[in-house]
Amino acid sequence: MVERTPKKDSNQHNTSFSPVTLSRSPASSQINLTGSPRVVRDLVANLYNNIQHWNDSHIKGAQIVKNIAVLKSDNPKCYSSQLEEHTSNLYQVVKDLQMLKNSFDSFKGQVNALKKLKNPEILFVSLDIDSIVDMVETIANAYLKEFETKTTVLENIAHCKNDDEAMFFAACWTMQPCVTSVINLKLEALLVETGHRNFN
Template structure:
């Protein structure tokens, strides 16, 4: 991931960071890159989820027509077409499951970033005491703030993953158009990832020199 660690292409003066400062700066860039990956997966999943909803509604309508034909004593239903539709729906569900699994792997990497930040803080407290270091590693943030921001980001993405997993379980089994649209909206707009998280990420990048004013 070393080759991805610069979130933007703005030229900046090289600094020879080492130790805790290097780890926290790398963490900030990794947060940026992982969130970009999450956003791409969310867009990919949204496209697949939309197909599942359309196929699910179509399948529900198809089943309704079959019931009517049975009541009328008609055997004109094309069972081969119905089976093909079910296979397509199953394939799209498998694709969405793969997206959620990849999101889970992204979250696991986020968890490691939180752990690394806590390790830096524990080392600092061991070396400097509970009050921490007398001067910040970068601009103004104490090391505790890096840990707090990472923990908030991780918790929000954890909640969002749980929501994605719930949507995955329900999406293919919902034939009601209104409920399906709620599922789609929740997937796309990600209610647990509000604007404040983006601001905290930008603050993290600014503090560590990945962003400039």
């Protein structure tokens, strides 16, 4: 004998899931912030802008190291005027990056000064000051390491003895091994947390 499907009891509670609504960041652009939230929000904006300028210089340098690598691959022993011009241009790019590197150092100092206030409260949506300090420091340290790599490329790429060396240094510049997807994710999280990006 086939059993009937039991009817749903009208008194049973509805156990379906409801969407989670995240609170809007108090760092919304419509709100005038003061104190630590204002300092952090401005610092994150400056960090982001610094990285955008870094990316511009990085892209410019990537084309230059590619040109140098091609010249050295064709004739590793040649030190032509063209090579000298490319090297000079790369030196200028690294000088521009040096200014941005100094800003990353400054950001670390600023955010660590906030940490001394020992504020355990959540500043925005989910992060306390210690978490924000750790994220800013991690991001800044990645770019500081990357600056060391780019300086090494500048000092060596024009003196490569063979094709492999030239391509290696060009790849080191282009790939930015210290700026990982984790670093980019931390930056995006800070932008959302401080109201510079909207929740999706």
